[in-house]
């Protein structure tokens with residue numbers, strides 16, 4: 001197993017990681033992005049992005065291609081098929097980042113392993129998950145593509161409630177189903193939902209689950225089952241929005257970096273520092289992330305800027321916004 005020295009190691013080649021790499025490379029730091037698959041992250045799964053400021057519309061692949069090209073222009077290396085399996089802070093101010101093949105020794109690590117939408121696990125979900133086929137996990141991202149259509153929304157938490165209200169601004173009809181007889185979302189959000197439902201666009205069905213998503217090329221219907229009566233029905237719809245949560249890709253960090261109870265990486269929100277000196281976090285894997293392309297990119301850039309403070313003075317890691325000691329780390 002080779003030991004490789006780098007100025008910066010970025011874990012994950014999604015938008016947050018690539019944005020960080022672009023800045024680090026441009027600042028002439030010897031930078032490597034370790035990506036377990038190929039670069040792009042979740043953006044590879046979307047065909048149209050319409051909410052990245054300054055770009056009216058762009059395909060996911062196209063944006064990734066541009067980002068990768070830009071990163072390489074400024075000299076950062078991207079290593080594909082390099083899954084990071086763990087990291088360990090050393091006593092001499094370096095962090096060791098492990099993959100199956102190598103160990104990287106570096107002063108700065110930027111963690112950007114992202115998150116994954118939790119799947120419902122029903123027949124048809126994977127088939128229609130392909131861009132534009134009708135299954136979506138993000139109301140904020142995809143609501144405009146369902147203008148004047150009828151959609152099914154699934155879930156009972158905050159995101160399900162908020163995104164159902166958001167969908168109702170675009171769709172002709174939104175039917176929200178929940179497997180229990182009461183939502184677990186915050187009370188104030190549920191009250192908003194019930195008020196919005198009175199306008200007639202949102203329909204709510206409790207004690208109801210989706211057992212399959214059906215259609216030929218695109219979603220045409222979903223099979224719904226009432227868990228109390230056991231009765232099933234074919235429900236016609238143009239799209240299915242699945243809001244059953246997200247899982248951060250942070251299992252490999254559980255022994256080294258502080259995570260919250262849901263597995264998101266804890267950080268100081270001003271400077272994106274984790275509890276391990278020299279280890280920053282950016283994008284969808286961090287506590288408090290907005291789970292958007294623009295915010296992931298912003299986080300990546302912020303880490304690349306703040307790391308200069310740390311390299312100038314490692315004591316900065318423990319200082320707060322006004323220079324006072326935070327006790328952080």
Ligand SMILES: Cc1cc2nc3c(=O)[nH]c(=O)nc-3n(C[C@H](O)[C@H](O)[C@H](O)COP(=O)(O)OP(=O)(O)OC[C@H]3O[C@@H](n4cnc5c(N)ncnc54)[C@H](O)[C@@H]3O)c2cc1C
Pocket residue numbers: 011012013014015016017034035036037038039040041042043045046048049050051052082083084085112113114115116117137138141142249252282283284285291292293294296
């Ligand atoms: C279908 C879909 C459509 C979307 N549409 C939009 C949209 O229109 N607008 C918008 O703003 N947002 C959209 N999003 C959300 C947006 O894609 C994410 O917010 C953004 O990609 C988060 O970037 P990230 O870099 O934090 O994480 P990710 O994109 O999740 O990237 C993380 C990367 O890290 C890699 N990785 C994970 N673990 C390891 C490891 N141990 N070692 C090495 N590499 C690892 C992964 O393979 C992945 O490439 C969409 C998401 C999806 C799924």
